[in-house]
Amino acid sequence: MSSNPTTRLVPVERLAAITSLIAEGAVFEGNFHTAVDQGIKIDGTLTGNVTFQTGGTLHVGATGVVENTRLEADYIFIEGKVVGAVIARKALEIAGSATLLGDASYDELIDIHPRARVRGKIEYRGDIDARPT
């Protein structure tokens, strides 16, 4: 799938297992919700929430725009623009081409590129005093 050998927090296998796609130029208004461990990639415009009850991989492509949203999934990889709250239960990765206007929280891992544009709070939801195992 990707020839980029860069190590990602969001595993390439998860990104390759994406099952739904909002293509570039398409506009989707409404909420996307599933209880199955699936994945969605957004290259177009989405206005609404995306929620995975369990598991889930959410990839906002470089051309993707998500507005007025609440994104919740295990793995979230943002390359485009997101306006709203982001909750990553496992890993959150914000690329250098990304713009995030809103709060982000994560449970395990986070990676923010130095050139990423983030305006909002970043919150670690895990045990802040937990000893490394």
Place this chain on the structure above:
Amino acid sequence: MTAVTQSIPDSETLRRAALAASWRRSQGVARRRLWWRWTLWLLPRVLVPLGAVAALAWAAMRWTQPAPAPEPAHLGRPRTIERPPAADARNAVRPEPAPAAGSAPAIATAPPSPSASTTILLRLDLAPTGSATPPINPPGDKPR
């Protein structure tokens, strides 16, 4: 009439193809946007100061450059006295008429001076056309 049958791709093939195309487009856009962000960040921090330093260095080099050596005095003087160009044929310097045989020259040759050309021009301007040129400084005349 022959029906052209084409195999319809199954969902998995379609998904893979769509994802691959999406990856290609996304990578290009992301790379361009990231490059532009780095450029915007680098421009005021590195390139502008570099340009300012280069300009200052250039100005300092010009300022500390030794002045050109002055020319020797004999080279600074003009070698010839230039005459003003003749505006038309009336102002052109005409050759002196040849003196008549057995008579003294009517005009004493004035010593060469920087104003000689001016004198000649004035004399030519005031002299009527075709008449004999009156002497300016007759030999016996004394300055008043």
